[in-house]
Amino acid sequence: MSxxxxxxxxFPEMFPGPLGQSLAGRGLEQGLWRCETRDLRPYGLGRHNAVDDTPFGGGAGMVMRPDVIDAALNDAKRAxxxxxxxxxxxxRPLSQTDVxxxxxxxxxxxxxxxxEGVDERVLEAHEIEEVSIGDYVLSGGETAALVLLDACVRLLPGVMGSADSGVEESFSDGLLEYPHYTRPAEWNGRAAPDxxxxxxHAAIAKWRREQxxxxxxxxxxxxWAARSADSSATGRETPAATPRTGADCGTRHQGGPHTGAPSHLSTSSVQEGFPI
Known part of the structure; x- marks a missing residue:
């Protein structure tokens, strides 16, 4: 099964949303993954199918009821x-390791x-993992869920087209990704790194690692500190980062004769995805 x-x-109508487009959307059409929704509203109580109630102890806002959430999760439970x-x-902060x-x-x-959130008891009863995409508050969990699912789906076999596409992205080895450049080799007085x-290829790999x-x-x-600590614990030395220079970062002005595209680059090497 996919x-x-x-x-x-x-709000089941929010899904798959943007995940129905581009690479994730094609993967969905091809059956590489599936997106199912379970609408909470039919599990609500009373004439208005209420899913929330006032918080014990007082306070602003409403809290989603444990019995309503429990019923929906039981029906959504998978074998x-x-x-x-x-x-x-x-x-806990969502990490690439989690993804x-x-x-x-x-x-x-x-x-x-x-x-205001979900009754704590249902989270405990179902042993639910609590995950955050950042230190800020959204109107609901749907947008955050789309972020989580997008990060997961792009790693599924066949979705990105090339198994190597995610190998050198940010966080893949505990580091952020290096800068990218493409045609034209010189733009607005700024040249791509020589x-x-x-x-x-060896020099390119070394430059990318340093960057x-x-x-x-x-x-x-x-x-960086966590990586250094891990290296110390395992006895491996973390290479020192190269100081930033204009030439290293492709910001030198009017430098170099590169007016055409290098022959070893092709548009087929460009992959969709913007890791953050």
Whole structure:
């Protein structure tokens, strides 16, 4: 059976949403993955199918009822052991390691909250993983669920076309991704780095590695520190990041004779996807 995303939500019409387009959409059409929704509203109580109630202890907003969520999750429960994830700002930060784990399994069930959140008891009863996509608050979990599913789907076999497409992306080895350049070789007085036009694959690989280390050290010192700590624990040395220079970063002005495209680059090497 294909990798399956089951989304428990008050707004099933939001899915697959943007995941029905581009590479993910083609994968959906080809049966490489499936997207199912479970509408919470029919499980609501009373004439208006209420799914929420006032919080014990007082306070603003409403809380989604545990009995309503429980009934929906029981119907959505899968025999394949797929993990159930609740998108919430208080959850652990979503990492590429999490994404790879979800993508390697049979799929994932995602609970999308609304209002002030979900009654704690149902989260405990179903042993739901609480996951956050960042330190900010959204109107509901649906948008966050789309982020999670997009990250997973693009790793599924056949979706991106090439098995190597995700190998050198940000976080794939604990580093952020290196800068990218394409035609024209010179643009607005800014030239692409000479090394990328050289055809020397060993030098290109070395440059990209150095740039990944530099970008990670400058923009995500937490990742760099964690990587350094891991290297120390395993006895492996973390190479020092190369200092930033204009030539390294392709920002030199009027430098070099490169007016055409290098022969070793082709448009077929360009892959969709913008890791963040």
């Amino acid at each position: 990798w399956t995303a089951t989304v428990v939500t008050l 394949d052991g797929a993990p159930c994830v609740y998108m919430t700002p208080r959850g 790879r784990r979800y993508a390697a399994g049979p799929g994932v069930t995602v609970l999308c909250g609304r209002y 090394v990328l036009l050289s055809g020397n 990944s280390e530099r970008v990670t050290r400058e923009r995500r010192p937490d990742l």
